[in-house]
Amino acid sequence: MNNxxxxxxxxxxxxxxxxxLGDLRDEGVERISSQELSKIMHVTASQIRQxxxxxxxxxxxxxxxxxxxxxxxxxxxxxxxHPHNMILIGAGHLGSALIGYMNFRRRGYLxxxxxxxxxxxxxxTISGIPVYPMSDMPDYIKNNNIDIxxxxxxxxxxxxxxxxxxxxxxxxxxxxxxxxxxxxEDIQVENVHLSDSLMQLSYQIRQYELRHSREEEDGKKDSTxxxxxxxxxxxxxxx
Amino acid sequence: MNNxxxxxxxxxxxxxxxxxLGDLRDEGVERISSQELSKIMHVTASQIRQxxxxxxxxxxxxxxxxxxxxxxxxxxxxxxxHPHNMILIGAGHLGSALIGYMNFRRRGYLxxxxxxxxxxxxxxTISGIPVYPMSDMPDYIKNNNIDIxxxxxxxxxxxxxxxxxxxxxxxxxxxxxxxxxxxxEDIQVENVHLSDSLMQLSYQIRQYELRHSREEEDGKKDSTxxxxxxxxxxxxxxx
DNA sequence: TAGATTGTTAATCGATTAACAATC
DNA sequence: TAGATTGTTAATCGATTAACAATC
Numbered sequence: 444m445n446n447x448x449x450x451x452x453x454x455x456x457x458x459x460x461x462x463x464l465g466d467l468r469d470e471g472v473e474r475i476s477s478q479e480l481s482k483i484m485h486v487t488a489s490q491i492r493q494x495x496x497x498x499x500x501x502x503x504x505x506x507x508x509x510x511x512x513x514x515x516x517x518x519x520x521x522x523x524x525h526p527h528n529m530i531l532i533g534a535g536h537l538g539s540a541l542i543g544y545m546n547f548r549r550r551g552y553l554x555x556x557x558x559x560x561x562x563x564x565x566x567x568t569i570s571g572i573p574v575y576p577m578s579d580m581p582d583y584i585k586n587n588n589i590d591i592x593x594x595x596x597x598x599x600x601x602x603x604x605x606x607x608x609x610x611x612x613x614x615x616x617x618x619x620x621x622x623x624x625x626x627x628e629d630i631q632v633e634n635v636h637l638s639d640s641l642m643q644l645s646y647q648i649r650q651y652e653l654r655h656s657r658e659e660e661d662g663k664k665d666s667t668x669x670x671x672x673x674x675x676x677x678x679x680x681x682x
Numbered sequence: 683m684n685n686x687x688x689x690x691x692x693x694x695x696x697x698x699x700x701x702x703l704g705d706l707r708d709e710g711v712e713r714i715s716s717q718e719l720s721k722i723m724h725v726t727a728s729q730i731r732q733x734x735x736x737x738x739x740x741x742x743x744x745x746x747x748x749x750x751x752x753x754x755x756x757x758x759x760x761x762x763x764h765p766h767n768m769i770l771i772g773a774g775h776l777g778s779a780l781i782g783y784m785n786f787r788r789r790g791y792l793x794x795x796x797x798x799x800x801x802x803x804x805x806x807t808i809s810g811i812p813v814y815p816m817s818d819m820p821d822y823i824k825n826n827n828i829d830i831x832x833x834x835x836x837x838x839x840x841x842x843x844x845x846x847x848x849x850x851x852x853x854x855x856x857x858x859x860x861x862x863x864x865x866x867e868d869i870q871v872e873n874v875h876l877s878d879s880l881m882q883l884s885y886q887i888r889q890y891e892l893r894h895s896r897e898e899e900d901g902k903k904d905s906t907x908x909x910x911x912x913x914x915x916x917x918x919x920x921x
Numbered sequence: 922t923a924g925a926t927t928g929t930t931a932a933t934c935g936a937t938t939a940a941c942a943a944t945c
Numbered sequence: 946t947a948g949a950t951t952g953t954t955a956a957t958c959g960a961t962t963a964a965c966a967a968t969c
Contacts, residue, residue, distance in 0.1 A: 520888070539779075540778075544876075591883065638786065639698065639701075640856070644830065644856055644870060646761055648854050655868075
């Protein structure tokens with residue numbers, strides 16, 4: 444087990460390994476070599492071995508990796524070996540979607556309560572999770588061992604809520620507000636900036652069109668913008 | 683204007699520049715140097731200049747960058763200078779949240795219709811956007827100049843829908859299903875894998891605890907898990 | 922003109938890939 | 946044992962940072 448800081452690039456690949464290994468396990472594949480996995484995932488076998496070795500050797504020379512064992516070990520690294528108590532700040536559509544997503548619960552990410560400023564929602568439930576007034580939030584966190592706070596409110600509101608959260612015993616914030624948050628040094632933050640993602644997509648559209656505008660002009664007139672029949676390919680994993 | 687392929691790392695930073703420049707513009711800041719921006723955004727001035735220069739020079743020696751001009755230019759690079767017609771596949775909570783998010787509309791990302799398999803939703807509207815049966819989707823795309831398809835359905839359904847989309851004249855897919863899609867070579871894909879993001883967060887929690895477990899054990903007993911009063915700091919931008 | 926700051930080249934750093942000895 | 950495949954070191958590639966000449 445290497446104790447050096449592991450690069451963000453490696454960490455970002457772990458959930459993807461976990462996903463593929465889970466699928467392989469479900470298919471009953473007992474063992475897999477870095478080369479086989481490399482073909483399936485479209486990354487180099489070398490990178491796979493390097494990545495796993497950051498966390499110590501999970502494989503066996505001449506054999507490969509035991510799918511089940513590797514899956515479990517990566518799960519542990521990602522913190523899936525124990526549950527995480529979560530609350531939601533902002534019981535809108537996005538928050539409701541997250542609460543209702545059963546795969547989170549299956550992995551041990553447990554929503555315990557939601558908080559909102561809309562009185563109409565108080566004491567209602569969303570997928571069985573109660574909604575309370577925002578003012579109850581600090582006490583609720585204190586009494587219910589909350590690890591992760593999920594923020595699905597506007598950036599203006601988010602900044603205010605974070606001032607409160609900085610005085611609460613939480614471990615992490617999963618932030619959907621499209622701003623950056625100033626948090627205590629011991630609070631981990633993961634941002635999901637949906638508009639950034641969408642802008643990257645329209646960047647890619649533009650780039651594709653720039654690259655191919657010459658060909659299209661040169662080619663014969665074609666009523667469909669995107670001629671079908673090209674060979675489908677696996678898209679690359681994005682950010 | 684450099685015509686070489688621009689690295690994913692640079693592209694991923696553009697929306698963040700755009701966000702900060704928009705804020706500066708709103709605050710009435712007319713000009714900014716790479717060094718000033720560097721301080722605000724917590725990246726090196728060198729990286730800022732390198733990044734912008736991938737797209738040609740937007741600045742002026744001895745002056746810096748005109749905030750407004752730079753903001754507009756980055757907007758153009760990201761494809762925000764013209765509208766994008768979008769449809770939604772899957773009119774659940776997540777989809778409804780995206781349709782209802784006004785910032786997308788403001789930036790020219792226009793939802794035109796939603797499609798679902800749930801009959802109860804047909805001819806209803808979500809934030810003014812009509813919901814149609816899935817079977818109408820290919821014709822709708824053909825007749826309404828749809829650029830981007832937003833997928834908020836399960837991975838099983840997504841795989842099937844993508845087979846259909848591969849024969850439709852679309853430019854891009856914004857994919858929220860947590861699987862990778864096999865698409866035509868001219869279709870751009872941007873994945874939003876929420877569970878991956880959440881797993882990275884719990885990885886960071888675990889890492890923080892591993893790093894600090896020794897200190898905590900050595901230190902005197904403390905009833906609060908996270909002593910307050912540490913100096914808040916700006917969190918790093920995550921993937 | 923002098924001062925400031927970009928655009929750009931060069932140096933450094935880090936991440937990925939290749940190669941191969943260790944070993945199952 | 947022979948074959949296979951890891952774990953790991955070395956080579957390469959790419960991205961970031963530093964430095965500075967160009968120039969506003």
